[in-house]
Amino acid sequence: MNTEGAMVSTNKISPNTYSVGMNKLVLAVQELSLARNLDTIMLIVRRVARELTGADGATFVLRDGEYCFYAEEDAISPLWKGSKFPLKTCISGWAMLNKQSVVIEDIYVDDRIPHDTYRPTFVKSLAMVPIRTISPIGAIGNYWARNHAPSNDELLLLQSLADITAVSIENVNMYNQLEDKLAERTQMLAQLTDQKQQLEEFCQIIAHNMRAPLSNLLLLGDMIKETPDMDDKLMFLDKQKPVIDYLNDMFDNLVDAIQVRMDFSVDKEEIDIEQNVLKTLALLQGEIIECGAVVNCDFSEANTILFSPTYFDSVIFNLVSNAIKFRLPGTQPEITIKTYKKDGFTYLEVEDNGLGIDLDKNGGNLFKLRKTFHNHPNSKGFGLFITKGHVEAMGGKIWATSEPGIRTVFTIQINSNVIQ
Amino acid sequence: MINKINKLCLIDDDSLFKFLTERVIQDTQLVDRVEVFSNGLEAINFLNNAKKTPEELPDIILLDIDMPVMDGWGFLEEYGKLFPELNRNIITYIVSSSNDPADIKRSKGFVHVKDFIIKPITKQKFIDMVMAL
Numbered sequence: 001m002n003t004e005g006a007m008v009s010t011n012k013i014s015p016n017t018y019s020v021g022m023n024k025l026v027l028a029v030q031e032l033s034l035a036r037n038l039d040t041i042m043l044i045v046r047r048v049a050r051e052l053t054g055a056d057g058a059t060f061v062l063r064d065g066e067y068c069f070y071a072e073e074d075a076i077s078p079l080w081k082g083s084k085f086p087l088k089t090c091i092s093g094w095a096m097l098n099k100q101s102v103v104i105e106d107i108y109v110d111d112r113i114p115h116d117t118y119r120p121t122f123v124k125s126l127a128m129v130p131i132r133t134i135s136p137i138g139a140i141g142n143y144w145a146r147n148h149a150p151s152n153d154e155l156l157l158l159q160s161l162a163d164i165t166a167v168s169i170e171n172v173n174m175y176n177q178l179e180d181k182l183a184e185r186t187q188m189l190a191q192l193t194d195q196k197q198q199l200e201e202f203c204q205i206i207a208h209n210m211r212a213p214l215s216n217l218l219l220l221g222d223m224i225k226e227t228p229d230m231d232d233k234l235m236f237l238d239k240q241k242p243v244i245d246y247l248n249d250m251f252d253n254l255v256d257a258i259q260v261r262m263d264f265s266v267d268k269e270e271i272d273i274e275q276n277v278l279k280t281l282a283l284l285q286g287e288i289i290e291c292g293a294v295v296n297c298d299f300s301e302a303n304t305i306l307f308s309p310t311y312f313d314s315v316i317f318n319l320v321s322n323a324i325k326f327r328l329p330g331t332q333p334e335i336t337i338k339t340y341k342k343d344g345f346t347y348l349e350v351e352d353n354g355l356g357i358d359l360d361k362n363g364g365n366l367f368k369l370r371k372t373f374h375n376h377p378n379s380k381g382f383g384l385f386i387t388k389g390h391v392e393a394m395g396g397k398i399w400a401t402s403e404p405g406i407r408t409v410f411t412i413q414i415n416s417n418v419i420q
Numbered sequence: 421m422i423n424k425i426n427k428l429c430l431i432d433d434d435s436l437f438k439f440l441t442e443r444v445i446q447d448t449q450l451v452d453r454v455e456v457f458s459n460g461l462e463a464i465n466f467l468n469n470a471k472k473t474p475e476e477l478p479d480i481i482l483l484d485i486d487m488p489v490m491d492g493w494g495f496l497e498e499y500g501k502l503f504p505e506l507n508r509n510i511i512t513y514i515v516s517s518s519n520d521p522a523d524i525k526r527s528k529g530f531v532h533v534k535d536f537i538i539k540p541i542t543k544q545k546f547i548d549m550v551m552a553l
Contacts, residue, residue, distance in 0.1 A: 222543075
């Protein structure tokens, strides 16, 4: 009886111990089903692996090409966490290469074991099961500080854990892939929404801005034909000219703007802000001197920005020439261009002390094309419309704040970190 | 057709449109007087003053939508408030260069708007409009 009892305790797990192990396995399955990354899986598995068999240590080994990587462990004293060994010199590698579990009751009489690696550890015996038997992706190791041969049931529990682990890892991979796909789709959707909005904007421009002058031209054409009076004919002809010029400018600007918005491949570079601003200010030198404007620059907080050089120059040109154009009569124009960084964004501000804008009334239309054509196209409307297009093509935002008669600030916000 | 149109108001910020349309309307000889305004507010101020002088009130209003200061919608709202004091049913048309369905739909929400006309107003179109009254 005693002998038999001893046999049971060394080679076979009692039915009670087995059912406790099964319960632990079931709990582990539930825990693993909630895991969303490999780290969580490994933390669960290394603990459960040890609990299942009452081993003194457990390791979680990942296959990394021709190496075994000891990614996680839970043991009475340190094993090899963080180390890498060639598949061929390591027992976890053996289990992976041979696609089967292995039990070694006395590691020092087995030449598959690199004895030098084991000597500093407590390990006397071990069991190793591959994770996923068809083309293993890793292994789970159990270690004992005494000579111990795990029973078939223990091994079965351990192998079940390894199988569940394989499924969990695949689930996590799938889940991550789905998340990536979802993120990709969400981004695509946002881009499509942007494009739809831009399309609507262009539709709006064509419907409102181009139809009005066109309908005037149509009517003028009819009237020229119908009127018998030569003076009238000439007068009508005269009236056609500015409308045609306006339509021509509108058309050119619209084509430019559409090209800006369609050109997703436009090159961004890291721009030296000071250098480019000074270059652009030189182009406006005449206007600046003529109105006696003072231009202050401060790029000490941020002197680089990720932007297309051509677009950048155009943006600066438009904002500065706007500030000059809408100066307050009788006041010396003062324009301040400065940059700063905040919360991962680079900001560029152009501030003036000019007429200002009543944003409550005109805020919604500030960056839109103007409808009517009595004003010369170059004097109003187009500049900010184009500027907004340039900034948005760079993935940035532009807005204005203003206190009429005191100051107006145009702010450009560009993500500092993302390099696309 | 109504007998005689004494007065028509043209509310539009496009000076060329106003010039041409006034001319077209005069050529039809269907209207005695045409008065032009550059935005909704000018026209509302005029109507407000004309309450006491009904002979100054127009029979027809041609109203643009997109105007500075007060646009066509703003005018229609103010006109709605003023209407009970005017004692006259002024026939109001929206005249727009766009055939934006959203604008057309919105115009139907105003009881005083008779129709939505797309620019330009040619001689024939204006005659048809008046004949239909």
